[in-house]
Each structure stands twice: as structure tokens, then as C-alpha cells.
Amino acid sequence: MNIKRKISFVFKTAIIICCLIGILSNILSTSSITSILSFYTMQSNLFVLTFYLLSIIISQFKDNWKDTEVYYFLKGATIMIILLTFCIYIISLNPIGFVMDANVNTSSNIFNISNIFVHFINPIMVLLDYLLFDEKGHFKLKYPFLWYIFPSLYLIYVYTYASQGGEFFGIGGSRKYAYFFLDIDKLGIAGVIKYILLISLFFIAACYILILIDKILSRHKSKKPTSQKDSSI
Numbered sequence: 001m002n003i004k005r006k007i008s009f010v011f012k013t014a015i016i017i018c019c020l021i022g023i024l025s026n027i028l029s030t031s032s033i034t035s036i037l038s039f040y041t042m043q044s045n046l047f048v049l050t051f052y053l054l055s056i057i058i059s060q061f062k063d064n065w066k067d068t069e070v071y072y073f074l075k076g077a078t079i080m081i082i083l084l085t086f087c088i089y090i091i092s093l094n095p096i097g098f099v100m101d102a103n104v105n106t107s108s109n110i111f112n113i114s115n116i117f118v119h120f121i122n123p124i125m126v127l128l129d130y131l132l133f134d135e136k137g138h139f140k141l142k143y144p145f146l147w148y149i150f151p152s153l154y155l156i157y158v159y160t161y162a163s164q165g166g167e168f169f170g171i172g173g174s175r176k177y178a179y180f181f182l183d184i185d186k187l188g189i190a191g192v193i194k195y196i197l198l199i200s201l202f203f204i205a206a207c208y209i210l211i212l213i214d215k216i217l218s219r220h221k222s223k224k225p226t227s228q229k230d231s232s233i
Contacts, residue, residue, distance in 0.1 A: 008133040019049040022117030072138035086123035098172035137218030144207030
């Protein structure tokens with residue numbers, strides 16, 4: 001195992017640990033585990049945790065795991081799913097004092113450990129992992145609309161959860177639908193659709209920006225003298 005591969009393994013292990021810290025710290029401090037696990041933030045962090053755990057396990061049995069299309073499709077999806085958490089929180093939720101559970105001290109929520117990990121540290125580490133260790137040039141133009149399936153599934157989940165009597169116990173969001181921009185009762189169907197379209201366009205645009213960066217970095221690397229291909233985890 002070369003130096004870069006060792007560092008990559010350590011970094012991915014650190015991501016797993018950070019995800020566990022963020023997820024467990026929220027679960028241990030919540031007034032409702034079902035509620036806290038029903039937020040997109042928590043589900044996106046669980047997605048990251050699952051991807052990295054499986055990736056490390058699969059790589060132990062499949063040496064060319066990082067050379068497969070499945071890997072890069074799932075890696076791109078993981079990046080965008082967790083970055084959506086980061087962006088929505090920064091742009092829409094933190095400015096209104098949003099917290100996922102009323103037990104959290106709202107005056108210092110942005111500095112709360114459970115909040116920092118799930119909204120800031122984990123998204124940034126996933127992006128850095130891609131920038132530092134992944135081979136570039138594998139993301140395809142068709143991927144954004146396929147990646148969009150994952151956050152779209154959350155809409156099905158949250159409205160199913162609400163229809164079954166599920167509730168959320170946060171502050172600054174919706175008691176019934178988790179986030180204010182999904183609250184049909186207050187915004188109406190047209191109002192919710194407007195927000196969903198804006199978020200959808202933002203997500204797709206961000207996906208293509210990622211692909212553009214991926215292509216630019218790939219071309220930049222191809223101009224350098226060829227060297228032995230790295231097979232980091």
C-alpha cells in the first residue's frame with residue numbers, strides 16, 4: 001500500500017468516524033429518534049456513512065472497485081446529496097435559526113457539535129476526499145438527473161411520514177413536514193412546488209458544475225507527465 005493509498009484510507013476512516021459522531025450525537029440528544037432520523041440532513045449523513053463503509057469493505061475484495069462506473073456514480077451522488085445539506089442549511093435554514101430538535105440551545109446552535117458535524121464537517125470532508133484522492137474524468141453528463149433521484153425520494157418519504165401522523169420537533173421548520181419550504185398547509189401546493197423547483201434547478205446546476213470541475217481537473221492532470229496509475233482506496 002503506497003503513501004497516497006494509506007492517507008486515502010485514513011481520510012475515509014475519518015469521514016466514517018465524523019459521520020458516526022454527527023449522527024449519534026443528534027440521536028443521543030433528541031427528544032424523538034424517529035423525528036431526528038426523518039430530517040434530510042440525517043438521511044444524507046447516513047447515506048455518506050453507508051457509502052464509505054461499503055466502499056472500504058468492497059475495496060478489500062475488489063481491487064478495481066475505484067475503476068468501476070458504479071463507484072463513480074455512487075461517489076458523485078454521495079457528494080451532491082451531502083452538499084445539498086450544506087448549501088440548504090447555509091442559504092435557507094441557519095439564517096432563520098433552524099434547529100432539528102428543540103432540546104438544542106438555539107442561541108449557540110451553529111457551534112453545537114452535533115450541528116457542526118452533520119451540516120459542515122461531513123460535507124466538506126466528502127468534497128475534499130473527492131478532490132484529493134479520486135481519479136478525475138469519470139462523471140458522465142447523464143448522472144445529474146440520476147443523482148436527483150436520491151433527494152427526490154426524500155419528498156416521497158417526508159410526505160408519507162406526515163400522512164402517517166409523523167411529527168418533527170425542531171425550531172424554525174415545520175412541525176409536520178420538517179422544513180418550512182415543504183409545508184403544504186402554510187404555503188399551499190403552488191408555494192411548495194415553487195420551492196421544490198428552485199431547489200431542483202439549484203441541485204442539477206450544482207451537479208453540472210461538479211462535472212465541469214471534474215473534466216477540468218482531468219484535463220489538467222492529463223497534461224502532466226504520465227506516471228504509474230494510483231489505486232488508492
